[in-house]
Amino acid sequence: MSTQNGSGSRGPEHASPGRAGSILSRRRFLAAAGMGAGAAAAGAGSAFGGAVAAAGPDPNIVPVPEWTKMLGAGVNANPYGKPSVFEKDVVRREVDWLTASHESSVSFTPLYALDGVITPNGLCFVRHHGGEAEIDPDKYRLMIHGMVDRPLVFTLEDIKRMPGRVNRAYFLECAANSGMEWRGAQLNGCQFTHGMIHNVFYTGVPLKTLLDMAGVNPKGKWVLAEGADAAVMTRSIPLEKAMQDCLVAFAMNGEALRPEQGYPVRLVVPGWEGNMWVKWLRRLKVGDQPWQQREETSKYTDLLADGRSRRFTFVMDAKSVVTSPSPQAPLKLKGPNVMSGIAWSGRGTIRRVDVSLDGGRNWTTARIEGPAMPMAMTRFYLDFDWSGQELMVQSRAMDDSGYVQPTKAELRAVRGTNSIYHNNGIQTWLVRGNGETENVEVG
Amino acid sequence: MWKSAEALLAVAVAGAVGLAVLPAGADPAAPAEPGTAAQKTGETGKLQQAVNVPAPGPAPASAPASAPASAPVIGLGRTALPEEIAAWNIDVRPDGEGLPAGAGSVRRGEDLFLQNCATCHGEFGEGAGRWPVLAGGRGTLQSDRPEKTIGSFWPYASTVFDYVRRAMPFGNNQSLTADDTYAIVAYLLNLNDLVPEDYVLSKDNFPKVELPNQPNFFDDDRETAEKAFWKNDPCMADCAGAVHVTARAQVLNVTPDADPPKGNLE
Known part of the structure; x- marks a missing residue:
C-alpha cells in the first residue's frame, strides 16, 4: 500500500506542516522498534503511542490540525471524484523503451499500491495496437455474420435491452505479462513485471445469447472477433468457448466501459489471454476454421527453444505475485507487517497460495481473504514480524485443477527463454536489511 | 439509431414479446438464475460464477404464431444488409x-x-x-x-x-x-x-x-508437455539447498523510474 506519509519520490510535493512531524514520529517509532524485534513484535501498536507520549505530544494531535479547524470543499467540488492528492503518484506507467510508439504500446497497473481484488477503472492497464478509438455510442454497431442463419446488426441500445444481463468478475492478463523477465530479472517493480493485469466486474450479456439469435450453422467451429479501432484487432475464438462463458460487456465496475477499455462494448473471454478480449467490438464472424490472424501467428505464439512454436495457447496458467513488499513498496518498519499479494488462474479457482521468505526453501500457506472466484483475481496476506533480516520473498499459487505455479527454472527447462508470452514463473523479491526491495532471481 | 417513433414503437413491442417469452424458457434448475444473485456460494463453499443462458428451443405455446420455432426470438437487432457485410x-x-x-x-x-x-x-x-x-x-x-x-x-x-x-x-x-x-x-x-x-x-x-x-507451429500442448506442473501437493519444507541471488534487476537498471523509492530504515 502507499504510505500516508509518502516516501522519497512518491510523497506529495505540497507537504503540510504536519508532515515533518509524522516523519519525526516514525523515527521515534523506529527507535522503539530498534530496542528489539521481540519487544516491537510484542506490542508495536501500543509501543508507538507510548514512545511518542514519552517525548512530548504528537504535533498531529496538538495543536488541532488545519483540516479540523476550517471548512473543507463542498460536496460537488469534484463532480467525478478523484483520488486524494496524496495518492497522485498511484498511476499507470509506461516503459518507453519497450515499444516503438505510444499508440501501439502498453501502460501498467500500479499493483504495488492497490489492495483488495477489484482494480479501479482508471488504473486498469492499457494495451492498444492502434491507439484509443473514440466511438459515439449512437453510432456504435455490432455485426454478426458468416456461418449463421440470420446475419444481424445490433445497436448499443439493442445490447442493453437484451434479457439475461449478468455481472461477473474476471481477471484480464496480457499474455506478455512478465514477458520482459524471461532472460532474467529486468524491471524493478511489480507494476512493470506483473502490471499487465486487471480485475473488474463486467456487466453485459452472454455472447451465446447473440450467437443464438443469429443461429450458428452446425459446421461453425470458430468465431472471429474484430475491433473498430485503427488496428481493427482480430482474434479467432473457438465456438465452444464463445458459447460457454464469453460476454459482450458494456460496463465495468458499475459504470460504462472506459474508452481505453473498449467503450462502448468489449468482448470478455474469461481466463484466456487479454489480447482475445477485443475492445470496441464491431464484428463477430462464424467460420469453420481459424483465420490465422496476425495476433495469433506472428504474435501471441510461443517460440520454444527447439525453434518450434506453440499456437492457440489461450489459457492463462495459475500465477501470483507479492505486491507488498516489492521494489516500489519497500518495507518501512520492523515488527508487525502485512505481506500482500494477488493470485489468479485461467483454469479455475485459486485453491491455495504459499509464501516463502527464504527463496523457496520453506513455505507457509498464506491467508486468502475476500472472494476466491473462478478466473478472478484473489487476494492473499501473510501477517509477519520482521526483525530487519534479509528476505527472499516468493509466492506460489495453486488452482483447483491441481496446477502449481512453477519456478522460473522449471518453466525455462520446458520452454527456453524466447517465448515472450505466458511467463507465470515464481517471482522473487530481495528485501534488504534497510527494507529496500529488489527484483532478483535465485538458484 | 432508430429513425422514427414508429420504428421505436415497433421494436419496443417486439422486445416486450421477447421478454414475455424468455423467462418461460429459462431453466429454473440452473445454479445461478440470470438476473438474480450471479455469484453465490455453491455446495463446495467456493464462489461460483457460471454464465447461464436461457436454452434456445421451441417457443412455448403462448408465443406468437409468427415466432420461428428454431431460434429464440427476442426482437432485437435487424438483418445485416449485404453491402454492410461487404x-x-x-x-x-x-x-x-x-x-x-x-x-x-x-x-x-x-x-x-x-x-x-x-x-x-x-x-x-x-x-x-x-x-x-x-x-x-x-x-x-x-x-x-x-x-x-x-x-x-x-x-x-x-x-x-x-x-x-x-x-x-x-x-x-x-x-x-x-x-x-x-x-x-x-x-x-x-x-x-x-x-x-x-x-x-x-x-x-x-x-x-x-x-x-x-x-x-503446433497446437497448445501444455496439459501434456507440462503435466509435471500439476503437482497438487508441492514441497513445503527444506525444498532446496542453500539459495543464492543469481540475477538482479538493479544491474540492468532499465526501470522507468530510475530512482525507485528507498526503504526508510537507516
Missing part, C-alpha cells in the same frame, strides 16, 4: 477465402513500399528503430536473439495480406486499393526470397504461396 468483411484466410479481386507486381510493390512503409520498416524490410523487421532472420529462431520476420517465422502469407489490408499503413490504414495491397505483399515476399523479382501476385496464385516456417 464493408466490414475484410478478413482473409490461408485457403484464400476473403481475398478480393486484383493483382500486383513486385516492382510496383517496391515503389509503394518506399512511399508508404519504409519509414518504419526500412527500405528492405530491415526495420527502423523498434518498428517490426519484416525480412531476413532465417535460421535465428533457436538463437538467443530470434528475428521473427515474414520469411523466418510467419506461418501464412494470407496473414500478411489480411494485416496490411486492415491495419496498414500505420496511421493511414485501409487507404490502399486491393491491387496496391497485392503489390506490397508481393514485394514483401520477394524481400524474403519467396517469389522472384518479376512475380505478379493475384487472387488466383495467392493460395499457392507457402511460408517456410508453417510446419513448425
Whole structure:
C-alpha cells in the first residue's frame, strides 16, 4: 500500500506542516522498534503511542490540525471524484523503451499500491495496437455474420435491452505479462513485471445469447472477433468457448466501459489471454476454421527453444505475485507487517497460495481473504514480524485443477527463454536489511 | 439509431414479446438464475460464477404464431444488409477465402513500399528503430536473439495480406486499393526470397504461396508437455539447498523510474 506519509519520490510535493512531524514520529517509532524485534513484535501498536507520549505530544494531535479547524470543499467540488492528492503518484506507467510508439504500446497497473481484488477503472492497464478509438455510442454497431442463419446488426441500445444481463468478475492478463523477465530479472517493480493485469466486474450479456439469435450453422467451429479501432484487432475464438462463458460487456465496475477499455462494448473471454478480449467490438464472424490472424501467428505464439512454436495457447496458467513488499513498496518498519499479494488462474479457482521468505526453501500457506472466484483475481496476506533480516520473498499459487505455479527454472527447462508470452514463473523479491526491495532471481 | 417513433414503437413491442417469452424458457434448475444473485456460494463453499443462458428451443405455446420455432426470438437487432457485410468483411484466410479481386507486381510493390512503409520498416524490410523487421532472420529462431520476420517465422502469407489490408499503413490504414495491397505483399515476399523479382501476385496464385516456417507451429500442448506442473501437493519444507541471488534487476537498471523509492530504515 502507499504510505500516508509518502516516501522519497512518491510523497506529495505540497507537504503540510504536519508532515515533518509524522516523519519525526516514525523515527521515534523506529527507535522503539530498534530496542528489539521481540519487544516491537510484542506490542508495536501500543509501543508507538507510548514512545511518542514519552517525548512530548504528537504535533498531529496538538495543536488541532488545519483540516479540523476550517471548512473543507463542498460536496460537488469534484463532480467525478478523484483520488486524494496524496495518492497522485498511484498511476499507470509506461516503459518507453519497450515499444516503438505510444499508440501501439502498453501502460501498467500500479499493483504495488492497490489492495483488495477489484482494480479501479482508471488504473486498469492499457494495451492498444492502434491507439484509443473514440466511438459515439449512437453510432456504435455490432455485426454478426458468416456461418449463421440470420446475419444481424445490433445497436448499443439493442445490447442493453437484451434479457439475461449478468455481472461477473474476471481477471484480464496480457499474455506478455512478465514477458520482459524471461532472460532474467529486468524491471524493478511489480507494476512493470506483473502490471499487465486487471480485475473488474463486467456487466453485459452472454455472447451465446447473440450467437443464438443469429443461429450458428452446425459446421461453425470458430468465431472471429474484430475491433473498430485503427488496428481493427482480430482474434479467432473457438465456438465452444464463445458459447460457454464469453460476454459482450458494456460496463465495468458499475459504470460504462472506459474508452481505453473498449467503450462502448468489449468482448470478455474469461481466463484466456487479454489480447482475445477485443475492445470496441464491431464484428463477430462464424467460420469453420481459424483465420490465422496476425495476433495469433506472428504474435501471441510461443517460440520454444527447439525453434518450434506453440499456437492457440489461450489459457492463462495459475500465477501470483507479492505486491507488498516489492521494489516500489519497500518495507518501512520492523515488527508487525502485512505481506500482500494477488493470485489468479485461467483454469479455475485459486485453491491455495504459499509464501516463502527464504527463496523457496520453506513455505507457509498464506491467508486468502475476500472472494476466491473462478478466473478472478484473489487476494492473499501473510501477517509477519520482521526483525530487519534479509528476505527472499516468493509466492506460489495453486488452482483447483491441481496446477502449481512453477519456478522460473522449471518453466525455462520446458520452454527456453524466447517465448515472450505466458511467463507465470515464481517471482522473487530481495528485501534488504534497510527494507529496500529488489527484483532478483535465485538458484 | 432508430429513425422514427414508429420504428421505436415497433421494436419496443417486439422486445416486450421477447421478454414475455424468455423467462418461460429459462431453466429454473440452473445454479445461478440470470438476473438474480450471479455469484453465490455453491455446495463446495467456493464462489461460483457460471454464465447461464436461457436454452434456445421451441417457443412455448403462448408465443406468437409468427415466432420461428428454431431460434429464440427476442426482437432485437435487424438483418445485416449485404453491402454492410461487404464493408466490414475484410478478413482473409490461408485457403484464400476473403481475398478480393486484383493483382500486383513486385516492382510496383517496391515503389509503394518506399512511399508508404519504409519509414518504419526500412527500405528492405530491415526495420527502423523498434518498428517490426519484416525480412531476413532465417535460421535465428533457436538463437538467443530470434528475428521473427515474414520469411523466418510467419506461418501464412494470407496473414500478411489480411494485416496490411486492415491495419496498414500505420496511421493511414485501409487507404490502399486491393491491387496496391497485392503489390506490397508481393514485394514483401520477394524481400524474403519467396517469389522472384518479376512475380505478379493475384487472387488466383495467392493460395499457392507457402511460408517456410508453417510446419513448425503446433497446437497448445501444455496439459501434456507440462503435466509435471500439476503437482497438487508441492514441497513445503527444506525444498532446496542453500539459495543464492543469481540475477538482479538493479544491474540492468532499465526501470522507468530510475530512482525507485528507498526503504526508510537507516
